[in-house]
Amino acid sequence: MSKKTEKYILAVDLGTSGPKSALVSTRGEIVADAFVENDLFLLDGGGAEQDPEQWWQSVLETFRILLAKRLVPPEEIAAVCCSSQWSGTVAVDENGRHLMNALVWLDSRGSPYIDAITGGPLKIQGYDPRKLLRWIRLTGGAPSRSGKDSIAHILYIKNRLPDVYQRTYKFLEPKDYLNLRFTGIFAASGDSITLHWVTDNRNIERICYDDRLVKLSTIEGNKFPDLVQAASILGPIKKEVADDLGLSPSVKVISGMPDVQAAAVGSGAVADFAAHLYIGTSSWLTCHVPFKKTLLSKNIASLPSAIPGRYFVANEQESAGACLKFLRDNLFFPQDAISDTPAPHDFYQRLDLLAAGAPPGSGGLLFLPWLYGERTPIDDPLIRGGFVNLSLEATRAEIVRAVLEGVALNSRWLLGAVEKFAGRRIDPIRMIGGGAASDVWCRIHADVLDRTVEKVKDPLLANVRGAGLLGAAAMGYVPFSKIGDAVEIERSYTPDPAHRQVYDILFREFTSSYKRTRKTCARLNRVT
Numbered sequence: 148m149s150k151k152t153e154k155y156i157l158a159v160d161l162g163t164s165g166p167k168s169a170l171v172s173t174r175g176e177i178v179a180d181a182f183v184e185n186d187l188f189l190l191d192g193g194g195a196e197q198d199p200e201q202w203w204q205s206v207l208e209t210f211r212i213l214l215a216k217r218l219v220p221p222e223e224i225a226a227v228c229c230s231s232q233w234s235g236t237v238a239v240d241e242n243g244r245h246l247m248n249a250l251v252w253l254d255s256r257g258s259p260y261i262d263a264i265t266g267g268p269l270k271i272q273g274y275d276p277r278k279l280l281r282w283i284r285l286t287g288g289a290p291s292r293s294g295k296d297s298i299a300h301i302l303y304i305k306n307r308l309p310d311v312y313q314r315t316y317k318f319l320e321p322k323d324y325l326n327l328r329f330t331g332i333f334a335a336s337g338d339s340i341t342l343h344w345v346t347d348n349r350n351i352e353r354i355c356y357d358d359r360l361v362k363l364s365t366i367e368g369n370k371f372p373d374l375v376q377a378a379s380i381l382g383p384i385k386k387e388v389a390d391d392l393g394l395s396p397s398v399k400v401i402s403g404m405p406d407v408q409a410a411a412v413g414s415g416a417v418a419d420f421a422a423h424l425y426i427g428t429s430s431w432l433t434c435h436v437p438f439k440k441t442l443l444s445k446n447i448a449s450l451p452s453a454i455p456g457r458y459f460v461a462n463e464q465e466s467a468g469a470c471l472k473f474l475r476d477n478l479f480f481p482q483d484a485i486s487d488t489p490a491p492h493d494f495y496q497r498l499d500l501l502a503a504g505a506p507p508g509s510g511g512l513l514f515l516p517w518l519y520g521e522r523t524p525i526d527d528p529l530i531r532g533g534f535v536n537l538s539l540e541a542t543r544a545e546i547v548r549a550v551l552e553g554v555a556l557n558s559r560w561l562l563g564a565v566e567k568f569a570g571r572r573i574d575p576i577r578m579i580g581g582g583a584a585s586d587v588w589c590r591i592h593a594d595v596l597d598r599t600v601e602k603v604k605d606p607l608l609a610n611v612r613g614a615g616l617l618g619a620a621a622m623g624y625v626p627f628s629k630i631g632d633a634v635e636i637e638r639s640y641t642p643d644p645a646h647r648q649v650y651d652i653l654f655r656e657f658t659s660s661y662k663r664t665r666k667t668c669a670r671l672n673r674v675t
Contacts, residue, residue: 154225154624157213157398158614159206160409161231161321163187163251163428166202168209169608170219171615173624175633177608178219181212188248193294193528195253199237199245202321203328210392226399227329227384228618230610231322233405234342236300238315243327246311250300251321252429253519255528258294260302264365265290272443278363283441285347285357288448288461293520293528296342301366317372318343322403329400330382335372336402338451341461345371349439351456375402377453378621401618404453406610407431411452411459413613414577414603415634417627422565422573424558424592424600425609426582430467432561433460436569445524445564453617454627460565462523466532467554468581470516471498474550498547499587505548507594508649511536512545514553515660524564529672530665535656551588555595556650556657562596575599575639579609586638593640595650604635 155178159168165185170178183205188196214221234252239245250256267275273292282289290298297320305312319327320339327333337354340346345364347357354374361368375381384398404412407425411433414423422434435457441448449458466473480490491497513535520528534549566573576598582588583606593600603609616633619625625633 153223154622155219155223156615156618157210157224157227158611158618159209159227159229159325160406160610160614161202161206161229161325162406162610163232166206166209167608167611168206168213169611169615170213171612171619173619173622175612175616175619177605177612177615179213179216180608180611181209183208187251189253193255193258195251196248197251199249199324202325206325207392214393221393222395224394224398226401226618226622228401228614228621229322229325229403230406230409230614231320231325231403233320233339233407234295234297235321236297236304237319237321237324238304238311239317239319239324239327240314241316243331243333245324246314247308249321249324250303252295254300255294255520256307257299257303258292258528260306261290261292261294261296261299264302264363265292281359281363282344283443285349285360286341286344287348287439287441287450288344290344291446291522291526293522293526295522295528296344298343298345298364298366305366315370318370319372320405322405323372326381326400326403329384329388331385332382333372334375334381334402336375336377336379336404336453338377338408338453339405340371340374341450343371346374348451351439351451351458354451377402377404377451377455378617380621399622401621403614404617407433407461407463408453408459409610409613409617410579411435411613412454412617412630413609413611413634414579415631416577417454417631420569420571420573423577423579425580426467426554426578426588427580428467428469428472430464430554430558430580430582431462432558432565432576433462434565434569434573435459440568442564442568445568446526447523447564447568460568462561462565464523464557464561465521466516466518470514470518470550470554471495473518474498474547495585499585501544502548502551502587505542505544507646508653509545509549509552510541512541512549513653513656513660514549515657515664516550516553516557524561525661527665529669530661531668531672535660551591552595552653553657555588555592556654558592559596559654560658562598573598575601577601577603577636579603579606581607589638589640593642594646595654597642597647599642600640601636602638602640604637
């Protein structure tokens with residue numbers, strides 16, 4: 148494509164920390180990016196909320212920052228494509244106004260109401276087997292008993308905030324809420340609606356609501372949005388939004404995708420069994436697969452991808468980069484009565500220097516990263532983390548390295564489950580997200596996983612690159628099969644055989660630590 152005919156996508160990835168937006172060429176080149184931070188409200192009883200209006204205003208602010216740079220003519224911007232955090236819920240009225248804060252993916256207050264719809268006189272792992280079989284056969288999975296799926300959020304609102312529930316016209320995922328603001332259209336795509344567990348996903352080309360599953364949910368079917376095809380043109384941008392931003396009213400809005408699917412596209416690992424590991428606030432290790440399958444014991448399933456006609460392996464680990472944020476805000480630089488010194492701007496780079504100076508294995512210190520429960524490879528909202536084998540001799544460098552290694556050990560635990568699901572060894576693994584910006588963490592992952600790790604160029608922009616590439620493909624500028632060609636590998640890390648033994652030992656202790664502590668955590672976290 149010549150420069151004269153080059154087109155661009157305004158892409159946004161709405162993460163938990165805020166929206167990151169970029170101007171992405173239809174060849175996958177990121178011309179510029181911008182970020183605005185958002186607030187997260189953690190509430191008693193497992194609540195986690197954000198303000199949808201702040202989302203919207205922050206997205207507009209990032210777009211204005213990009214457009215003010217005047218790097219491309221506004222008339223060359225062809226589309227807007229949104230990615231966002233998944234498993235969030237926005238209750239909106241008929242006019243598209245949100246009725247309360249959004250419940251985001253960390254919110255677990257709906258757990259008791261999931262127990263109510265999934266249980267029965269006979270239970271297997273908390274599920275009525277007849278209901279479970281129906282969910283798995285039709286959707287590929289089932290509502291998580293952690294209470295963090297979208298369906299659990301809606302049930303929480305229905306049972307605890309009945310006035311809001313009655314006034315709600317539609318319940319929307321975060322990216323579908325942004326699309327509503329861009330177009331005025333209430334809709335979801337087959338990939339974004341999945342965690343409501345009310346769709347028949349057996350025909351990947353025609354995902355639709357299933358009346359039996361809707362009835363099981365106990366939620367009125369008319370409160371779910373209409374479904375559109377993944378990676379389709381949803382509609383034109385609203386004139387008032389286009390005028391506000393200085394865009395042409397011919398700009399199209401693409402249906403977009405949740406962040407897990409965006410990461411798969413933005414990593415370039417779009418071929419079957421080509422995997423990527425995302426390390427952000429949470430983490431996941433996933434790949435596309437040519438089949439629909441469920442591994443219930445590991446909470447893994449193949450679910451609809453954002454790429455039309457494809458499934459991908461879905462899983463999520465709850466706390467990854469969040470563990471480093473915990474170190475920064477709760478241990479090293481808390482704002483409390485002892486100290487109010489702010490963290491230095493290069494805090495994470497300093498952590499890297501510390502970790503690099505500690506030996507592999509951190510002197511036998513083991514960190515368990517389950518600071519907010521876990522989803523896969525075990526679904527346990529009550530498990531908690533901590534340090535094992537902490538001694539007076541432990542240095543700060545060893546503590547920091549142990550945290551990095553603990554997250555990597557969790558990734559290894561998940562890798563075993565994903566490889567069992569895929570029926571093959573997965574190697575190499577592409578790495579993206581904020582964690583991939585750390586060479587030390589990439590090296591640790593290669594050694595702990597015993598796999599080649601490929602660091603994608605601009606790893607922090609993988610999701611927004613994915614949104615841009617999906618938008619380009621939906622507009623017909625690039626075939627879906629060629630998306631991977633647009634993503635560069637910056638550096639590869641091969642595992643060091645000298646570190647294999649120490650990490651094998653740590654991994655055995657890591658998994659056995661879960662077995663030893665899960666009952667204790669369950670008892671402590673049920674204390675009122």
